[in-house]
Amino acid sequence: MEDIFQGYKGRALEVLKKFNVRVWGKAIIDTSRGEFQGTVLPRAENDDDTHIVLKIATGYNIGIDIFTIKSMKEVGYYKATYKIPEKEFPYTPNLPNVKLLGTGGTIASRLDYRTGAVIPAFSPGELYGAVPELADICNLTTEKLFAVFSENMGPEQYKALAVAIGKEIENGIDGIIIGHGTDTLSHTAAALTFMVQNPPVPIVLVGSQRSSDRPSSDAALNLMHAAYTAGHSDIAEVMVCMFGPTSDEYGFLHRGTRVRKMHSSYRSTFRTIGDTPLATVNLKDGIKPIKETYNHRRKDRKVKVLPYFEEKVSIVYYYPNMQPDIIDSLVDNGYRGIIIAGTGLGHVNKPLYSAIERAKKKGVHMFMTVQTLWGYAHMYVYDTGRDLMAKGIIPAENMLPETAYIKLGWVLGQTDDPEEVKRLMLTPINDEITLREPYNGYLIYQGGVPEVEEFIRKFRK
Amino acid sequence: MEDIFQGYKGRALEVLKKFNVRVWGKAIIDTSRGEFQGTVLPRAENDDDTHIVLKIATGYNIGIDIFTIKSMKEVGYYKATYKIPEKEFPYTPNLPNVKLLGTGGTIASRLDYRTGAVIPAFSPGELYGAVPELADICNLTTEKLFAVFSENMGPEQYKALAVAIGKEIENGIDGIIIGHGTDTLSHTAAALTFMVQNPPVPIVLVGSQRSSDRPSSDAALNLMHAAYTAGHSDIAEVMVCMFGPTSDEYGFLHRGTRVRKMHSSYRSTFRTIGDTPLATVNLKDGIKPIKETYNHRRKDRKVKVLPYFEEKVSIVYYYPNMQPDIIDSLVDNGYRGIIIAGTGLGHVNKPLYSAIERAKKKGVHMFMTVQTLWGYAHMYVYDTGRDLMAKGIIPAENMLPETAYIKLGWVLGQTDDPEEVKRLMLTPINDEITLREPYNGYLIYQGGVPEVEEFIRKFRK
Known part of the structure; x- marks a missing residue:
C-alpha cells in the first residue's frame, strides 16, 4: 500500500489529513505569514512533526510551520519518480577508508540539503544510491554527530568534532569528511584548524549551496571531490572543499583559516581571502596543489587535539x-x-x-x-x-x-x-597570518586560463 | 634666509631646536614606542604643534607624537627639491566651474595625503601648481569645510556637507568634488546619496591610497578624473571616483550606495559590490557609462537636501x-x-x-x-x-x-x-537595492578585455 503521507507523523500528519492534502499534491496553503503554493514533499525520518515541506516555484524547499496554517487545498498531484535506491556500500580492499561525520541536515539527499527534509542520503548505502561514484573513490562509513543548523553551530560542536576527529585518527582512518551547512562552515573550519593540529590525514569540510534535486546542485560534485580529497590527498590539513569559481570542472580546496563565504546564494561562494586557494580537485586530474608548501599525509597516528574555547x-x-x-x-x-x-x-x-x-x-x-x-x-x-x-x-x-x-x-x-x-x-598555526598576500589572491583567483592569468599579472596593486 | 624648521611651530619646533634636528635632516628618533628612522619633513600651515612628521623607508609618512620622544639625532641631510609652484589658477570662460570641498587632510599634496603634513596643495593656486592638468579641465575653487580624519567623520559632517552642497548647487556650480580620506569614504558617499537627492550636477567623492610623493601615488590621477567627472559628466549622482582595477588607464565611478573598500592598502581598493561600476573615466576618452540608466545632468537648480540622522x-x-x-x-x-x-x-x-x-x-x-x-x-x-x-x-x-x-x-x-x-x-534612492545582481558584478568587474569578459561570462553562478 502506498503511503500518501510519506514520512509525516504526529501533528503535521494530522494537518495533512484534516485538509485532505497528500504528499506530491500541489497545494495552496494559506498561513498567517501569507499564501504559499507548491508541491508537498515527502519527509525523511526525523523528530520534527511541526512542519510541512513544500517545494515552491523558485526551486527552494520551504518548511511551513503548521501552527501558522489557516487552510490548505490540494489543486493537483504529480508524484516525482526519483528515489534513492538503498544499496550496500561496496567494500574495496585497495581503497582508502573515509569517515563522514554529519553535523546536521543531510548531504547528497535528493532534496533540500539543509532542512533535512525528504529522502536524505546519509547512511553509506543511501549515499551510494545517490552518488554511486563514491564507491570508486573510497570505502565510506558515516556517523551523525549532531543535528544542528549551520547558524547554530558553536564551541560545543567544535570541541565535540575535534574529539571525534582525534578518535577516528587514532583508529586508523585514512581521511575525514565533515558534512556542514554553508552558513558558518568557514568558522568551523577555522576552529578545527586550531583544535586539531598537525593531523596525519586530510580533514575536509563540505556542504552544498543548492538543493540536491535542482539541476544546478553542487551537492554530489562537492561530496565526490571531498571524498577524493579525504581518501587520496597528500595534503593533511583542515580544508574546505567547495565548488570552483568558473565551472564544475574542478572544486577548490581552501585552507580552513583563510576561507570565507562571499555570496549568499551562488555555488562559487567560498573564496580563499588574501591568498590563492590551496589546491584544485577533480576526479580526472586528482589534487593539483596551488600552494607550494603544505602539511603532508603521514602514516603515524599522532595528532594534537586541543578542544578549548572561551565563550566570552x-x-x-x-x-x-x-x-x-x-x-x-x-x-x-x-x-x-x-x-x-x-x-x-x-x-x-x-x-x-x-x-x-x-x-x-x-x-x-x-x-x-x-x-x-x-x-x-x-x-x-x-x-x-x-x-x-x-x-x-x-x-x-x-x-x-x-x-x-x-x-x-x-x-x-x-x-x-x-x-x-x-x-x-x-603565531600562525596554518596561514591565518601570512607574510605577504600574492597579487593573484585579491578578489578572485583563476589559474589555468592564460589570458586571465595575464590580466591578473597586469592587475596593479 | 632659509627656514630650517619649515612649517614647525610651538612645542614641535622647540623639540627640533632642542635636539638640533632640521627639516630634511635624516634623523634617528628614540621614543617610548620604539625607534624611528627617516627624513624630517616640512609641515604645512596647520594647528598641530605636537607631531614631527617623518618619511620612513617604506615610503609612508608618520607623525611622531612629541610627548613620546626621548631623544633625536640628525645623521644626515638631504633637501628634496620638489616644491609646488604657487600660481594663479587660470580662468577659462568655456570651462565648467567646479568646487572642491575639503573634509580633512590634503589632496594632491606633494607629500602625505592624510596626515595633512607638508606642502599640501589645497588652494586652487597650489592645486594648479601640483596638478597643472586641472586647469584644462575646469575652473576650480576650493573650500575647507572641516579638518577631520576619515575615521572620525560622522553624521555631523554628513549633514554639514549636504547643506554646503545644496548651497553650491543653488549658486550655480557645474560640479562638486569632495576630498575625503579613504577609510570611510564610502559611508560618506552613501550618506550624501540619501541627504542630497536628485541633484542636477555630479557630486564626486575622491581620495588617494598612496602618499603623493610616492612614485605609485594615485592622488593626482584620481583628482584629475574627479575634476573631469564633476565638470563634464552627464551623470548627476553622488559618486566615488577612484583608481580602476587593472591599470592607471582609467578610473572607476562607483554609485555611492554600492561601493566598498576591499583592500587595506592597494590603490584598486574601491569596488562596486553586487553590480558593475557606474562608468569609467579618463582624460582621453572621457566618461564611458557601464550602467545603462542613471540620473542625467540638468540645467535647473532643483535639489532636495534632507540632512537628517538618528545617531542611535x-x-x-x-x-x-x-x-x-x-x-x-x-x-x-x-x-x-x-x-x-x-x-x-x-x-x-x-x-x-x-x-x-x-x-x-x-x-x-x-x-x-x-x-x-x-x-x-x-x-x-x-x-x-x-x-x-x-x-x-x-x-x-x-x-x-x-x-x-x-x-x-x-x-x-x-x-x-x-x-x-x-x-x-x-524603496531604493539610488540602487542601494537592485532587482538583480549581474553575473559580472561578482567579486571583480573588468570590461574592455575580451578574454576576461569571456572568462567572466563562463563564470558560473
Whole structure:
C-alpha cells in the first residue's frame, strides 16, 4: 500500500489529513505569514512533526510551520519518480577508508540539503544510491554527530568534532569528511584548524549551496571531490572543499583559516581571502596543489587535539560614529576578548579611546583586523593606529575577522596571560597570518586560463 | 634666509631646536614606542604643534607624537627639491566651474595625503601648481569645510556637507568634488546619496591610497578624473571616483550606495559590490557609462537636501555562538535601529531570538543584511529566516551592511513609524537595492578585455 503521507507523523500528519492534502499534491496553503503554493514533499525520518515541506516555484524547499496554517487545498498531484535506491556500500580492499561525520541536515539527499527534509542520503548505502561514484573513490562509513543548523553551530560542536576527529585518527582512518551547512562552515573550519593540529590525514569540510534535486546542485560534485580529497590527498590539513569559481570542472580546496563565504546564494561562494586557494580537485586530474608548501599525509597516528574555547569573546565591527557604549557593554558583561574589525589599515574613531582604555585596564584582550578583508592591519602608519596600539590593541596582521574571533576564543580557552595570548594569536598555526598576500589572491583567483592569468599579472596593486 | 624648521611651530619646533634636528635632516628618533628612522619633513600651515612628521623607508609618512620622544639625532641631510609652484589658477570662460570641498587632510599634496603634513596643495593656486592638468579641465575653487580624519567623520559632517552642497548647487556650480580620506569614504558617499537627492550636477567623492610623493601615488590621477567627472559628466549622482582595477588607464565611478573598500592598502581598493561600476573615466576618452540608466545632468537648480540622522543606530555583525546580551545592551542603551549582518541568506542563531523579540517590543527597527556582501538576504527560504521575519526583522534585500546602517540612521532621523521606516528603507534612492545582481558584478568587474569578459561570462553562478 502506498503511503500518501510519506514520512509525516504526529501533528503535521494530522494537518495533512484534516485538509485532505497528500504528499506530491500541489497545494495552496494559506498561513498567517501569507499564501504559499507548491508541491508537498515527502519527509525523511526525523523528530520534527511541526512542519510541512513544500517545494515552491523558485526551486527552494520551504518548511511551513503548521501552527501558522489557516487552510490548505490540494489543486493537483504529480508524484516525482526519483528515489534513492538503498544499496550496500561496496567494500574495496585497495581503497582508502573515509569517515563522514554529519553535523546536521543531510548531504547528497535528493532534496533540500539543509532542512533535512525528504529522502536524505546519509547512511553509506543511501549515499551510494545517490552518488554511486563514491564507491570508486573510497570505502565510506558515516556517523551523525549532531543535528544542528549551520547558524547554530558553536564551541560545543567544535570541541565535540575535534574529539571525534582525534578518535577516528587514532583508529586508523585514512581521511575525514565533515558534512556542514554553508552558513558558518568557514568558522568551523577555522576552529578545527586550531583544535586539531598537525593531523596525519586530510580533514575536509563540505556542504552544498543548492538543493540536491535542482539541476544546478553542487551537492554530489562537492561530496565526490571531498571524498577524493579525504581518501587520496597528500595534503593533511583542515580544508574546505567547495565548488570552483568558473565551472564544475574542478572544486577548490581552501585552507580552513583563510576561507570565507562571499555570496549568499551562488555555488562559487567560498573564496580563499588574501591568498590563492590551496589546491584544485577533480576526479580526472586528482589534487593539483596551488600552494607550494603544505602539511603532508603521514602514516603515524599522532595528532594534537586541543578542544578549548572561551565563550566570552566578541567581534566589534566598526562603523562611523560608533559610541563607547558598544565596548563598555562588552566589558560590563564580562567579555574577555574583543576582535575589532576596523576601517582602513585598522582604525576606529576617537570617541572609542576611553572605552578601549577602560577595557584594557580590566584585562580585556583586544586585536585589530580589517573590514576590507583583503590586506593587513598596519597600525604604525597613522597617528590613529599608533594611538590605538599604545592603548593596548594588537594588530592581527592579515587574519580574517572571523578567523581572529575563533582563534581568540580558542586561545583564551587556554590562557589569560596577555603576553601568552599575544604570542599564540600572532603565531600562525596554518596561514591565518601570512607574510605577504600574492597579487593573484585579491578578489578572485583563476589559474589555468592564460589570458586571465595575464590580466591578473597586469592587475596593479 | 632659509627656514630650517619649515612649517614647525610651538612645542614641535622647540623639540627640533632642542635636539638640533632640521627639516630634511635624516634623523634617528628614540621614543617610548620604539625607534624611528627617516627624513624630517616640512609641515604645512596647520594647528598641530605636537607631531614631527617623518618619511620612513617604506615610503609612508608618520607623525611622531612629541610627548613620546626621548631623544633625536640628525645623521644626515638631504633637501628634496620638489616644491609646488604657487600660481594663479587660470580662468577659462568655456570651462565648467567646479568646487572642491575639503573634509580633512590634503589632496594632491606633494607629500602625505592624510596626515595633512607638508606642502599640501589645497588652494586652487597650489592645486594648479601640483596638478597643472586641472586647469584644462575646469575652473576650480576650493573650500575647507572641516579638518577631520576619515575615521572620525560622522553624521555631523554628513549633514554639514549636504547643506554646503545644496548651497553650491543653488549658486550655480557645474560640479562638486569632495576630498575625503579613504577609510570611510564610502559611508560618506552613501550618506550624501540619501541627504542630497536628485541633484542636477555630479557630486564626486575622491581620495588617494598612496602618499603623493610616492612614485605609485594615485592622488593626482584620481583628482584629475574627479575634476573631469564633476565638470563634464552627464551623470548627476553622488559618486566615488577612484583608481580602476587593472591599470592607471582609467578610473572607476562607483554609485555611492554600492561601493566598498576591499583592500587595506592597494590603490584598486574601491569596488562596486553586487553590480558593475557606474562608468569609467579618463582624460582621453572621457566618461564611458557601464550602467545603462542613471540620473542625467540638468540645467535647473532643483535639489532636495534632507540632512537628517538618528545617531542611535548600530550594526550587529553576527558570529557563531553570539549571545543575547549583545542585542539586549543595545536596547538598554536606547538604540532605535539595528542592522544585522547575518550569515548565509540572513540568519542568526536561536539564542538571539528572545533578545530580538524584546527589541521588537521596545520598538527597535531591525533589518537583515548579509555578511557575504554579495547576494541577497532571502529570509523566506529556511525556517530560521522565516522565524526571524516573524519576530520583526525585515530583510534589506541586497543592501550592503554599511549602506543599510547609514540609511537607517537617515530614515530614523525623519520618522519612527514602523511602516514608514520599512517603506523608506526598502524603496531604493539610488540602487542601494537592485532587482538583480549581474553575473559580472561578482567579486571583480573588468570590461574592455575580451578574454576576461569571456572568462567572466563562463563564470558560473
